[in-house]
Amino acid sequence: MEFARTWRAAVTRALNRFHARKAAKTSVTTRFITEPEPRTIGRFARGRQLVNGNFLFAGAFHQAPSTSIWDIAPGNPLVAEDVQRFDWLDDLAAVGDGRARAKAQTWVIDWIERYGDGRTDGWDPGLTGRRLIRWINHAAFLQRGHNDQIAALFLPSLGQQATFLSNRWSAAPEGLPQFEALTGTIIAGLALEGFGDRVFPAVDALARACARQVDDEGGVPSRNPEHLLEIFTLVTWAFQALSDAGQKPPPQLFAALSRMAPTLRALRHADGGLARFHGGGRGLDGRLDHALADSKVPIAPADQDALHMGFARINAGRTSLIIDAAPPPTGPASVNAHASTLAFEVTSGRRPLLVNCGSGRSFGHDWRRAGRATPSHSTLCLNGMSSSRLTPAKGHAHGEEELTRTPETVRCEFSMLEDGRRLELSHDGYRPQHGLTHARIIDVSLDGRNIVGEDYVAAVSEPDKKRFWARSEASAEAITFNIRFHLHPDVDATVDLRGNAVSMVLKSGEVWVFRHDGQARLALEPSVYLETGRLKPRAAQQVVLSSTALDYANRVRWSFAKAQDTPDAVRDLAPPDPADG
Numbered sequence: 001m002e003f004a005r006t007w008r009a010a011v012t013r014a015l016n017r018f019h020a021r022k023a024a025k026t027s028v029t030t031r032f033i034t035e036p037e038p039r040t041i042g043r044f045a046r047g048r049q050l051v052n053g054n055f056l057f058a059g060a061f062h063q064a065p066s067t068s069i070w071d072i073a074p075g076n077p078l079v080a081e082d083v084q085r086f087d088w089l090d091d092l093a094a095v096g097d098g099r100a101r102a103k104a105q106t107w108v109i110d111w112i113e114r115y116g117d118g119r120t121d122g123w124d125p126g127l128t129g130r131r132l133i134r135w136i137n138h139a140a141f142l143q144r145g146h147n148d149q150i151a152a153l154f155l156p157s158l159g160q161q162a163t164f165l166s167n168r169w170s171a172a173p174e175g176l177p178q179f180e181a182l183t184g185t186i187i188a189g190l191a192l193e194g195f196g197d198r199v200f201p202a203v204d205a206l207a208r209a210c211a212r213q214v215d216d217e218g219g220v221p222s223r224n225p226e227h228l229l230e231i232f233t234l235v236t237w238a239f240q241a242l243s244d245a246g247q248k249p250p251p252q253l254f255a256a257l258s259r260m261a262p263t264l265r266a267l268r269h270a271d272g273g274l275a276r277f278h279g280g281g282r283g284l285d286g287r288l289d290h291a292l293a294d295s296k297v298p299i300a301p302a303d304q305d306a307l308h309m310g311f312a313r314i315n316a317g318r319t320s321l322i323i324d325a326a327p328p329p330t331g332p333a334s335v336n337a338h339a340s341t342l343a344f345e346v347t348s349g350r351r352p353l354l355v356n357c358g359s360g361r362s363f364g365h366d367w368r369r370a371g372r373a374t375p376s377h378s379t380l381c382l383n384g385m386s387s388s389r390l391t392p393a394k395g396h397a398h399g400e401e402e403l404t405r406t407p408e409t410v411r412c413e414f415s416m417l418e419d420g421r422r423l424e425l426s427h428d429g430y431r432p433q434h435g436l437t438h439a440r441i442i443d444v445s446l447d448g449r450n451i452v453g454e455d456y457v458a459a460v461s462e463p464d465k466k467r468f469w470a471r472s473e474a475s476a477e478a479i480t481f482n483i484r485f486h487l488h489p490d491v492d493a494t495v496d497l498r499g500n501a502v503s504m505v506l507k508s509g510e511v512w513v514f515r516h517d518g519q520a521r522l523a524l525e526p527s528v529y530l531e532t533g534r535l536k537p538r539a540a541q542q543v544v545l546s547s548t549a550l551d552y553a554n555r556v557r558w559s560f561a562k563a564q565d566t567p568d569a570v571r572d573l574a575p576p577d578p579a580d581g
Helices: 002-024 045-053 077-084 087-095 098-115 124-136 139-143 148-171 174-190 196-214 227-242 253-267 288-294 365-372 462-474
Strands: 054-057 060-063 311-318 320-324 344-348 352-356 380-382 391-392 401-404 410-417 420-427 436-445 450-458 478-489 494-495 501-505 511-516 520-531 536-548 553-562
Touching: 002 148, 045 054, 045 098, 054 077, 087 098, 087 124, 098 139, 098 148, 124 139, 124 148, 124 174, 139 148, 148 174, 148 196, 174 196, 174 227, 174 511, 196 227, 196 253, 227 288, 253 288, 311 420, 311 436, 320 436, 365 511, 380 436, 380 450, 478 520, 478 553, 494 520, 501 520, 536 553
Parallel strands: none
Antiparallel strands: 054 060, 311 320, 320 344, 344 352, 352 478, 380 478, 391 401, 410 420, 420 436, 436 450, 450 553, 478 536, 494 501, 501 511, 511 553, 520 536
16 A cells, blocks of 8 residues: 555646646647736735845745745755745735835746746645636736736746646645635636636546535534644635636535534634644634635534534633644645644633744754654653554655544533533543553633643553553563643743742733642743744744652642632733744
8 A cells, every 4th residue: 555655646746847847848828817916914014034035945045135936945855845845925016016016026927937847846735726826816016017938927927827727636635735726726727818718627626525525514524723724714715706707606515614614623723723733833813813704604602512624622711722632634635734632722711821842844854853742742651652653644745744543532521510610531542552541631621710620541441451551561660740831922921939839920910820639740841842933943842740659640730810819800912923824
């Protein structure tokens, strides 16, 4: 099977290159039937940096005011891939002045001259679909100013790329790349003369992809909240483009949007940012609200007694808690997934309190791999091991790794208490090697001021007990476990004088206090916060409870409580850090 996947991937790359060269040799005469209004949202501050020659892609910073964007990091495939996504065009369009337009025109012309012949990078279906969407979105911005080179090169290149995409969208792998390829084909077919006959097959394929890949919970196989937002946005754009052209979108598109919208709302913290799981980030500020408004999907409250794409949510007062309560993805869908089972995040008002470290993809292979491990999440880790394993993925570039030996059974039960809500969870990821099951109970008070938890490590069945003792006797060291609570870098944490509690001050002025039952050793240790758009990881802290599994059942109790002198509502008027999104 692994050989077959590798062979298919090689054949797909070869066919992409063949069709790219063939399309690039085609003389395509096209024009815009309609020029759609820009739907993508850029970052003004990032656009200003680009205009001034400050480039930050894939965690690499380059200051080169006179250098083309295509020359900033020769030989770095991660930077090349990031630049080829053309998200920077949104940022330049957000600035929108003459200098930004001149940069955008020059770099688009450079792309056409360097890559437009189809012999080099940038011609896989997903990437081409993403590029076409942005070129068409910003066509008016790019063509303004009487640039003769743009006038001579832009439309022919658009036609060649649309030709390639209409022939190769079926080769895009399932997931986000497939939705990018299909949406790009639809938007190009509706906007460009001579491509109208390519729309219906792509619309039919998009409808089938929505029915197949968006499950009944409104989730996608990668379980990445930010991927879900991207797919939701792409389907919304396709739906709008068809409606604007006077065509009736298939019902599967609106049905998929109706399933995804409640899930996205459930995965949004109290501060508006997405929960950071399985390689996803918080999302661009305003992107989720904009997408939900554009979709026209009726607003319905999320069911708090149900899982949303495998995540459980408790919302109480100003506090939101989101926990990974399902098995992680496996196979090709897991190349960005994390070993984060039973990890959770907490946000109070506009300020994150507990987080996961996040995806280190933009900081290189080592940081990416570290970010995927269980110790980088707010959950229990046994003997320094992850609850899932990373294994090299066949048929993927850049040394991709998939999750294997994942937990097979993950349980989650909701219940009401007199003064709050309870989650009871467990997973068996450590059972095959250690005979131990991790169980977690979390109670959240109705006002959101108290979070009380218990973590259990237990050998449940007789075979598990035998495995536990065999492992203990065979090992020179006892089986240890750590319960980690990663704090957002803006949280100022200190251990009290007696060493049995941690005081945490948020930027809003709120004060939270962590305590435990004394069954573990408490420490405040360094941590990191990994987020795209930063030059390097941000320093942070983590509260760590350490103990040893000495018997069949081992329990540690802990709590987070808002200090009594903290008001229920805090006027948090300080603007958020632009780089936090």
